Amino acid sequence: MNGLKELVKSTNQFEILVKNFFSCRIQKKLLKMKSFLFLLFLFTNYSYPVLSQSNLLESVKKNPSEARNLCNKFKEFNSKGISASSDKVIEYVSNKNKLTPVNAEIFSIYVIGLHCPDII
Secondary structure (H helix, E strand, O other): OHHHHHHHHHHHHHHHHHHHHHHHHHHHHHHHHHHHHHHHHHHHHHHHHHHHHHHHHHHHHHOHHHHHHHHHHHHHHHHOOOOOOOHHHHHHHHHHHOOOHHHHHHHHHHHHHHHOOOOO
């Protein structure tokens, strides 16, 4: 009877060791996967602004009439003493073109640089 108890006890201990071993391996793999996903997330977030800036520049280049209309609006703001880089103008550009404020500011800079350098 004691031998059977010892066998059962050692079998249970073996099962626990096996579970712990595989649990540690799985945890290590999950940690590696999480690290990889985190790095992937960082890479995509850092590359996104670069891609969006390029798209904004292309948009300004391909739509000169829209850019000229925006130049006229900037001139209108300037005549009221409002700078094209002011929050009010950036908000206008953001709403009109459905852009984030940062992208709206970049878009405005491209428009001014390419189509209306006399704007303040």
